[in-house]
Amino acid sequence: MKKLMLGAALAVMATAAQATDVMKMAVTTSFNNSGLADVLLPEIKKDLDLEVQLLVVGTGQAIKLGEQGDVDAILVHSRPAEEKYLAGGFGTHRTEIMYNDFVFIGPKEDPAGIKDDASAVEALKDIAGAEAAFVSRGDDSGTHKKELSLWKAADLDVAGFGRWYSAVGAGMGAALNTAAGMNAYILADRASWLNFGNKADLALLYAGDPVLFNQYAYLPVNPELHPHVQTALVDKLEKWLVSDRAKELINGYTINGETLFVFNANAE
Numbered sequence: 001m002k003k004l005m006l007g008a009a010l011a012v013m014a015t016a017a018q019a020t021d022v023m024k025m026a027v028t029t030s031f032n033n034s035g036l037a038d039v040l041l042p043e044i045k046k047d048l049d050l051e052v053q054l055l056v057v058g059t060g061q062a063i064k065l066g067e068q069g070d071v072d073a074i075l076v077h078s079r080p081a082e083e084k085y086l087a088g089g090f091g092t093h094r095t096e097i098m099y100n101d102f103v104f105i106g107p108k109e110d111p112a113g114i115k116d117d118a119s120a121v122e123a124l125k126d127i128a129g130a131e132a133a134f135v136s137r138g139d140d141s142g143t144h145k146k147e148l149s150l151w152k153a154a155d156l157d158v159a160g161f162g163r164w165y166s167a168v169g170a171g172m173g174a175a176l177n178t179a180a181g182m183n184a185y186i187l188a189d190r191a192s193w194l195n196f197g198n199k200a201d202l203a204l205l206y207a208g209d210p211v212l213f214n215q216y217a218y219l220p221v222n223p224e225l226h227p228h229v230q231t232a233l234v235d236k237l238e239k240w241l242v243s244d245r246a247k248e249l250i251n252g253y254t255i256n257g258e259t260l261f262v263f264n265a266n267a268e
Contacts (some may be wrong), residue, residue: 007140020045023233024071026055026062028142031216031246034191034260035085036159039253040246041141048236058171061225065156066090066219069226073228077189077216078142091219097241098160098250098261102146105176105193106132106185114185120209121154128156128265131164133184134242142214150211189214193262216261241265 112130137144141157180200181184242265
């Protein structure tokens with residue numbers, strides 16, 4: 001009798017343990033380094049009984065995971081790459097969730113003199129002209145894609161740069177750590193910088209150019225290509241991400257009084 005009761009109890013426990021739905025989402029390292037995931041995921045689980053398992057990679061790798069059907073959705077921040085992904089039929093649609101901006105971080109003494117520059121392109125020209133140490137993500141992330149587009153706009157080719165330019169092939173946190181160790185300039189997203197603990201002698205030197213706008217978007221994986229995609233859970237999460245509940249949490253997430261993201265959910 002005791003064995004039967006124990007078996008029944010274990011069965012109930014197993015059923016309860018299986019009750020929470022699980023889906024996989026590829027997200028950028030900048031989103032994860034910001035600390036916002038630690039705020040949102042527990043609330044998603046509480047509100048939806050949904051466990052969202054994150055694969056933390058750069059935007060380029062996140063898109064590859066979506067193309068291969070290794071995740072159910074992606075949350076990334078490079079619109080040209082997102083549009084190419086959708087044009088290829090790998091995603092069903094694109095929903096904007098929130099934004100912040102890219103910023104130039106560098107040595108407090110600012111040897112390249114970018115602090116008072118008129119544009120992001122001018123800042124990069126000054127860094128290159130001074131051959132001041134610069135750390136690049138070098139990982140095909142959204143931040144790396146933005147950096148490369150800015151060098152191109154400045155009519156400068158990173159392939160011809162000298163040893164002052166270091167492409168580390170790493171996530172935002174690791175790249176910031178490298179920049180701190182080298183006392184180098186780096187392009188970062190504002191949220192990762194604010195949440196970064198090892199600032200050393202670095203400071204936020206330049207921001208404000210409209211070209212540094214940084215939009216994050218949610219793209220469900222196309223179930224017609226990958227039938228195993230959990231579309232019902234993906235849709236459930238999307239409705240939550242564009243809700244007033246998400247807006248309150250995203251806009252309310254601050255560090256030292258500074259807002260890291262601004263909610264602007266908009267489905268296309």
